[in-house]
Amino acid sequence: MGEPAVVLVSGGLDSATALAVAAAEGCDVFALSFRYGQRHAIELDAASRVVAAQARRSGSEIRHEILEIDLARLGGSSLTGDGEVPRHATVNEVLDGVAEAIPSTYVPARNTVFLSHALAWAEVLGATRLVIGVNAVDYSGYPDCRPEYLEAFESMANLATKAAVQDGRTLRVSAPLVTLSKAAIIRLGLSLGVDYGITVSCYDPDETGAACGRCDSCLLRAAGFAAAGVPDPTRYGTGAPSGPTA
């Protein structure tokens, strides 16, 4: 029995890789997803596929909880219905935009809300690690994907719970991808047997789950496959991204 760890699984490329890393490190993994009013709720089907595939590779069951939370009611993000998801022609446009300002796809305090629920579940399970697949390199500039944020969350968490304060069960927040490029993440995941064909990264997929190929997430993902020199298994609705890639 390895270290019990709660892993946030969105159904995207990064969290599928983070799950595989935690399992490869010998953690006893518990998967947690959220239905939070995201327009791409179809990613939750991908999350279930990702967890099932990992369980097959690990040869053991993985408990997977999908919690309902109502971030859409609070508003403030194009990802939960306030306005359109931005589209770009190339990944360089995405990165230029991110350098200017945090995009409208940012969901206020999303990772804090997710990690807080993970903290609650970890305490009940006796887990001592939270795993989150955030990345601060090929990313959209969200503040809650940066190492300094994660360190602050970990400090807070270790003052928040009976597990830590009374029982001395210190919690660690682990972000195995945070300093990797998207290409390095893809190579790492492939080395661990991750099937990226079953993941959904698109912020605004069609009703079949096919990717738009033009949102920030699609373009960062496609550029990652190009840079890694491996075929992109993503199923696109209206065509794969073209043009300059990272």
Place this chain on the structure above:
Amino acid sequence: MGEPAVVLVSGGLDSATALAVAAAEGCDVFALSFRYGQRHAIELDAASRVVAAQARRSGSEIRHEILEIDLARLGGSSLTGDGEVPRHATVNEVLDGVAEAIPSTYVPARNTVFLSHALAWAEVLGATRLVIGVNAVDYSGYPDCRPEYLEAFESMANLATKAAVQDGRTLRVSAPLVTLSKAAIIRLGLSLGVDYGITVSCYDPDETGAACGRCDSCLLRAAGFAAAGVPDPTRYGTGAPSGPTA
């Protein structure tokens, strides 16, 4: 227009007072409550009464959101259905018990989950203050009611959001009651016009909202009224607490 502040309102004595303090300080208050699987969900009716009463005193509307979250599904607390809520004969028994161990009514990471949602809403509203009615004196020893926890949450919050990181809108977590005795909280609230008769503190009230008089929360509350030397307006089901009070 005062400083916009999101105030956590449970429907109990402390949060009713914290709301009154924030309003008295001139904040433009937004009230936030949670249906989280608590056995005393009737406290949410009290929360609505508390907000309505504050709005009448302030002479202005107060927006009140009640969010649904599923902490009961994660388990780990007698307050969400895992086991019985402890009963005691006197408040001294409560305080002796708290000195020994954090009681079973502790809900894993509850205040972190609540504050995280408050942080999300604050960002959307442009609010710069979160107000929480926690108290670390006459309390059940919950780790997430202590000043060091709240400071860590504030530090984390100011690294988490676009509001803080990009727009420089620093957030403050304000806990106006944290170092007060229960009696001092009651005197403060009465001086601000709070009607404690409409609040519900009991962890396990009957279906009419009448208090049990024997849970930690009832006994701490009753002892507070006794120490403040004011009549206890609580509606008890089977009789008010008696015996030694603080």
